Amino acid sequence: MELWQRYKRRSCFNTAKACLLTDPLCRILFGAMRSRQCPLTFGRHLACEPCDDAKLRGGFDQASSQIVLCSNAASLAAPDPCVTLRHELVHAFDACRAVADFDSSLDQLACTEIRAYNLAEPASWQKPAGGHADWVRQRAVDSVLTVRRIEQAEAETAVNRVFDRCYADLEPFGRRPLPPDPLERAELGSAQLAAKEAKFYGYWSECQSSS
Numbered sequence: 001m002e003l004w005q006r007y008k009r010r011s012c013f014n015t016a017k018a019c020l021l022t023d024p025l026c027r028i029l030f031g032a033m034r035s036r037q038c039p040l041t042f043g044r045h046l047a048c049e050p051c052d053d054a055k056l057r058g059g060f061d062q063a064s065s066q067i068v069l070c071s072n073a074a075s076l077a078a079p080d081p082c083v084t085l086r087h088e089l090v091h092a093f094d095a096c097r098a099v100a101d102f103d104s105s106l107d108q109l110a111c112t113e114i115r116a117y118n119l120a121e122p123a124s125w126q127k128p129a130g131g132h133a134d135w136v137r138q139r140a141v142d143s144v145l146t147v148r149r150i151e152q153a154e155a156e157t158a159v160n161r162v163f164d165r166c167y168a169d170l171e172p173f174g175r176r177p178l179p180p181d182p183l184e185r186a187e188l189g190s191a192q193l194a195a196k197e198a199k200f201y202g203y204w205s206e207c208q209s210s211s
Contacts, residue, residue, distance in 0.1 A: 005050055005071070008048075008050065008071040008072055009048045009049065009050075009071045010048075011071070012048035012069050012070075012071035013042075013046075013048045015081050015082075016042075016046055016048065016069060016085050017042065018081075019081065019082035019085050019086075020085075023082040023085075023086065025082075025086050025119075025120065025173065025177055026082055026085055026086055026089060028172055028173060029086065029089040029090065029092075029093050029172065030089065032093055032171075032172035033089075033092060033093055033096055036093075036096050036097060037096075038065075038092070038093075038096035040067075040092065044066075045065055045066050045067060045092075046066070046067050046069070047066060047067070047068045047069070048068075048069045048070075048071040049068055049069075049070070049071060050070065050071050050072045051070035051071075051072060051073065055146075056070050056073065056146075057069075057070055057073045057083075057084040057087070058070050058073065058084045058085070058087070058088050059088065060088045060091035060092055060095070062091075062095050062100075062101070062102055062103065063103075065092065065095070067085070067088040067089070067091075067092060068088075069084055069085060069088070070084075080121075083120065083121055086116075086119075086120035086121070087116045087117070087120040087121065088116075089120070090112065090115050090116040090119055090120050091112050091116055093171075093172065094108075094111070094112040094115060095112075097171070100112065102147075106144070106148065106150075106154075106158045107158055107161060107162050109144055109147060109148070109158075110140060110144055110155075110158040110159045110161070110162050110163075110166070111162045111165075111166040111169075112166075113139070113140040113143040113144055113159075114136060114137070114140045114159065114162065114163060114166040114167055115166055115167075115169060116143075117135075117136045117139045117140055117143075118132075118136050118166075118167055118176065119170065119173060119176065119177060133163075133167060136167065137159060137160075137163060140159045140163075141155045141156050141159050144158060144159060
């Protein structure tokens with residue numbers, strides 16, 4: 001079992017490293033944090049560990065500025081192995097940018113969960129029948145309930161209170177990262193376009209230096 005866990009941790013670590021080298025959204029987030037004097041390093045700020053809760057994919061520990069990826073999570077596999085790292089990088093970016101305190105402020109926690117689901121999971125635009133905004137809203141409520149031991153109504157109230165403002169906040173991408181639209185035969189999805197535009201936001205050199 002120990003050998004298997006070591007293998008899963010190493011596989012998780014290699015996946016995360018590949019995401020920071022090749023995924024356009026991970027590279028923008030990584031570069032944006034460096035530009036704001038919050039650089040991330042693998043050994044210090046990224047860990048891969050098995051999680052007891054099968055529902056967890058990962059987390060961001062604000063006190064230690066560390067992203068933890070669940071090495072036993074199915075989300076590290078195809079078709080989108082970078083989704084969890086992107087999600088947690090949004091939290092790390094928000095903590096750096098706004099000097100937020102997710103432990104004491106329910107509104108700030110709700111806001112960063114809204115932003116993470118809105119910006120980190122491009123495939124989600126193809127999932128919800130009720131609309132992307134409703135999907136983001138519900139996932140944010142679920143995440144707040146996972147982090148805080150509060151009533152459902154309190155979590156929903158917090159998410160609704162900040163939803164419009166936080167759903168419209170597209171930093172550091174400047175756009176929602178839509179996947180390529182096969183009906184429009186788009187050459188690039190919005191994630192790739194955001195990467196091309198990163199230089200206009202001051203993140204391009206940092207993105208380049210991560211390769």
